Amino acid sequence: MDIMQVVSPLVCTERHPGLMHQSLRVLRDRKGKLNVAVDPSGARPGSWVFVVSGSAARWALNDQGVLTDLTIGGIIDFWDEEHGQQEIAAKAD
Amino acid sequence: MDIMQVVSPLVCTERHPGLMHQSLRVLRDRKGKLNVAVDPSGARPGSWVFVVSGSAARWALNDQGVLTDLTIGGIIDFWDEEHGQQEIAAKAD
Amino acid sequence: MDIMQVVSPLVCTERHPGLMHQSLRVLRDRKGKLNVAVDPSGARPGSWVFVVSGSAARWALNDQGVLTDLTIGGIIDFWDEEHGQQEIAAKAD
Amino acid sequence: MDIMQVVSPLVCTERHPGLMHQSLRVLRDRKGKLNVAVDPSGARPGSWVFVVSGSAARWALNDQGVLTDLTIGGIIDFWDEEHGQQEIAAKAD
Amino acid sequence: MDIMQVVSPLVCTERHPGLMHQSLRVLRDRKGKLNVAVDPSGARPGSWVFVVSGSAARWALNDQGVLTDLTIGGIIDFWDEEHGQQEIAAKAD
Numbered sequence: 001m002d003i004m005q006v007v008s009p010l011v012c013t014e015r016h017p018g019l020m021h022q023s024l025r026v027l028r029d030r031k032g033k034l035n036v037a038v039d040p041s042g043a044r045p046g047s048w049v050f051v052v053s054g055s056a057a058r059w060a061l062n063d064q065g066v067l068t069d070l071t072i073g074g075i076i077d078f079w080d081e082e083h084g085q086q087e088i089a090a091k092a093d
Numbered sequence: 094m095d096i097m098q099v100v101s102p103l104v105c106t107e108r109h110p111g112l113m114h115q116s117l118r119v120l121r122d123r124k125g126k127l128n129v130a131v132d133p134s135g136a137r138p139g140s141w142v143f144v145v146s147g148s149a150a151r152w153a154l155n156d157q158g159v160l161t162d163l164t165i166g167g168i169i170d171f172w173d174e175e176h177g178q179q180e181i182a183a184k185a186d
Numbered sequence: 187m188d189i190m191q192v193v194s195p196l197v198c199t200e201r202h203p204g205l206m207h208q209s210l211r212v213l214r215d216r217k218g219k220l221n222v223a224v225d226p227s228g229a230r231p232g233s234w235v236f237v238v239s240g241s242a243a244r245w246a247l248n249d250q251g252v253l254t255d256l257t258i259g260g261i262i263d264f265w266d267e268e269h270g271q272q273e274i275a276a277k278a279d
Numbered sequence: 280m281d282i283m284q285v286v287s288p289l290v291c292t293e294r295h296p297g298l299m300h301q302s303l304r305v306l307r308d309r310k311g312k313l314n315v316a317v318d319p320s321g322a323r324p325g326s327w328v329f330v331v332s333g334s335a336a337r338w339a340l341n342d343q344g345v346l347t348d349l350t351i352g353g354i355i356d357f358w359d360e361e362h363g364q365q366e367i368a369a370k371a372d
Numbered sequence: 373m374d375i376m377q378v379v380s381p382l383v384c385t386e387r388h389p390g391l392m393h394q395s396l397r398v399l400r401d402r403k404g405k406l407n408v409a410v411d412p413s414g415a416r417p418g419s420w421v422f423v424v425s426g427s428a429a430r431w432a433l434n435d436q437g438v439l440t441d442l443t444i445g446g447i448i449d450f451w452d453e454e455h456g457q458q459e460i461a462a463k464a465d
Contacts, residue, residue, distance in 0.1 A: 001349055003305075012143070014134060014294070016153055016169030024143075026096075030313070032121070036094035036143040036354035041293060049305075050315040055148050055334050056348040060295055067166060069149045070094055073346060074294030105236070107227060108260030109246055118238075119189075127216070129187035129236040132235050160243040160259060163187055198422070200413060201446030202432055210422075212375075217427060221401070222373035222422040241427050255428040256373055280408035280442055282398075309406070320386060329384070329396075329408040334427050339388055342458040352439060353387030 001050040003074055004029045006043045010036055018067030025072070027051065037070040048079035094143040094166055097122045103129055111160030118165070120144065130163040141172035148175045187236040187259055190215045192229045196222055204253030211258070213237065223256040234265035280329040280352055283308045285322045289315055297346030304351065306330065316349040327358035373422040373445055376401045378415045382408055390439030397444065399423065409442040420451035 004027035012024065025039045027049070031041050035051070040061060043049050052073040059070040105117065110148035118132045120142070128144070133154060136142050145153050145166040153164040190213035202267065211225045213235070221237070226247060229235050238246050238259040246257035283306035291303065304318045306328070312331070317322060322328050331339050331352040339350040376399035384396065397411045399421070407423070412433060415421050424432050424445040432443040 001347070003313055003315060010143070011170045013170050016145075016165075017102035018153055019166065034096055036096060041295070050289070051138070052295075052346055053147075053349050054332075054348050056337060056346055058149060058152075059337075060297055061344050065152070067145055067149055068094070068152050069145050069147050072295075073298065074291035077290045077292050102265045105260035106263050107226065109238075111246055112259065127189055129189060130188075146240075151242060151245075159214070160238055160242055160246050161187070162240050163239050196422070197449045198446035199449050201426075201443075202413070204432055205445065220375055222375060239426075244428060244431075253424055253428055253432050254373070255424050255426050280440070282406055282408060320388070329382070331388075331439055331441050333425075333441050335430060335439055338430075339390055339439050351388075352391065355382035356383045356385050 001052050002029060003048060003050050003076070003079075004035065004037075006039075006049060007046045008036065008045055011041050017068055018065065020066055022061070022066060022068070022070050027072075035070060038066065038068040039071050039072045041072050041075060043072055048076045050074055050076060094145050095122060095129065096143050096169070096172075097130075098128070099132075099138050099140045099142060101138055104157055109160055115154070115159060120165075125161060128163060131159065131161040131166050132165045134168060135164050136165055136168050141169045143169060145165055170186070187238055188215060189236050189262070189265075190221065190223075192225075192233045192235060193220070194231055202253055208251055208252060208254070210248070213258075219254060223258050224252065224254040225258045227258050227261060229258055229261050234262045236260055236262060245276060267275050280331050282327060282329050282355070283314065285318075285324050285326045285328060287324055288311070292356060295346055298351075301340070301345060301347070306351075314349060316351050317345065317347040318351045320351050320354060322354050324352055327355045329353055329355060335353075346355055373424050374401060375420060375422050375448070375451075376407065376409075378411075378417050378419045378421060379406070380417055388439055392438055394433070394438060394440070399444075407442060409444050410438065410440040411444045413444050413447060415444055415447050420448045422446055422448060 007026040010024040010026050022038045027035045049072045057071040059069045100119040103117040103119050115131045120128045142165045150161045150164040193212040196210040208224045213221045235258045243254045243257040286305040289303040301317045306314045328351045336347045336350040379398040382398050390433040394410045399407045421444045429440045429443040
C-alpha cells in the first residue's frame with residue numbers, strides 16, 4: 001500500500017454509474033503525483049492515509065461491484081511528513 | 094485512479110475483436126506519457142478525466158468480456174491544469 | 187493500454203508450456219524500455235501497436251489458460267512517431 | 280516480488296475493518312520509497328524482506344477476505360545491503 | 373513480460389508456506405533494479421529470461437495456490453545484452 005496525503009474532494013458531474021455515490025478524493029503522493037481514490041473513511045484534506053490498489057481496492061467496499069482501483073484503507077496517526085515516519089512509532093522504537 | 098487529458102481518438106483498423114465497438118482515446122498524463130483507454134463516456138479532446146486501471150477497467154463496461162486495462166471513469170469538472178486542482182474545490186475549501 | 191513499437195520476434199527454446207504456440211514479440215516503449223508480449227495479430231517489426239496488460243492480457247486470447255501479462259491489442263494506423271499522434275487523426279481534429 | 284527493508288510498525292487507529300487485526304509495517308525499498316505491507320511473519324525493523332504484491336498478496340494470508348495489496352512473503356537471510364546480494368549466496372557461487 | 377538477468381538463488385529460511393518448495397531467484401532488470409521470482413525452469417545465474425507478473429504468475433505453476441507475483445516464463449536464446457536484441461533475430465531480420 002502507498003502513503004499519500006489528501007488534497008481535496010473531486011467533483012465529477014459526469015461519472016461512471018459504477019462509482020455509485022462513493023466520495024472521491026484527490027491525493028498527492030510523496031513525489032507530488034496526483035491520484036484519485038474512493039474514500040470510505042471520511043478523510044479530511046491534509047490527512048496522511050495509506051491506499052489500497054488493484055483488485056483489493058474493490059474488496060475495501062461493502063459492494064464489490066463498485067468501480068475503483070484505489071481506495072483509502074486507513075488514516076495514519078501522527079505522520080511526520082518530513083522524515084517519512086510516524087512520530088509516535090519513532091519514539092517507541 | 095489517474096488523472097489524464099484526452100488528446101485524440103485512436104484509429105486501429107486491425108484491432109482485437111475483444112474490444113468490440115468501444116471507442117478508443119489517446120490520453121496524456123501529467124508527465125506527457127501517452128496511454129490508450131476505452132471511453133464509454135464520450136470525452137472530447139482537451140477534457141480532463143480520471144481513468145480506472147487493471148481488472149476494474151473491465152467492470153466499467155456493461156460487458157465484462159471487453160478487452161481493456163484502462164477505462165475512462167469520469168470527466169472532471171473545472172480542472173485547473175497548472176495547479177493540479179479543481180478550481181471550484183480550491184475555492185470551496 | 188500502452189503504445190509500443192515492435193522490434194523483433196523473440197526466440198525461446200526453453201519456455202513455459204503455458205505459453206503454448208503463441209508468437210512472442212520484443213516491443214520497445216517510447217522511453218526505450220523493452221517488453222515481451224504475446225502477438226495474436228501478426229504485427230511486423232516497425233509497427234506501432236497498443237498492448238493490453240494484467241489479467242486482461244489473458245482475455246485477449248481465445249484460450250484463457252495462456253500464460254501472459256502483455257498481449258498486443260491492435261495495430262495503430264498511421265502513427266506519427268515524433269509527435270506521438272496519429273497523422274490522420276491529427277488532420278481530422 | 281520486490282526486496283525492501285522494514286522501517287517501523289504503522290499505527291492507524293482509523294483503519295478499514297477489512298484489514299482485521301493484521302500487523303502493518305512501513306517498508307523502504309532500495310530507492311527510498313516508503314510502502315505499507317501486511318506482515319504475517321513478524322519481521323523486525325532493519326530486516327530485509329521480499330514482498331508479494333497484487334492479488335497474490337491476499338493469497339498470502341489464511342483469510343482471503345483481508346484487504347491488502349502488499350504482504351511480506353519471507354525474511355531474507357544475510358542480505359548484503361550495499362551490494363544487493365546475499366552474503367552466503369555470493370560466497371557459494 | 374519483462375526481460376531480466378538471473379543474479380543468484382535467494383535463501384529465505386523464514387518464508388511463507390504458500391511458496392511451498394519453489395526455487396526463488398534474484399533477478400536484475402536492465403536498469404539494475406533487483407526482483408525476486410519463482411523459477412520453475414532451472415535458470416542459471418547469468419541467463420537472460422523473461423518474467424510473467426501479476427495474476428498470470430500464478431498460472432505459470434501447476435499449483436495455482438502458490439504465492440507469487442513474478443515467475444520466470446522462459447529462457448531467451450542468444451540475448452545480446454548490449455544492444456537489447458537477440459543475436460540470431462538481429463541477423464535474421
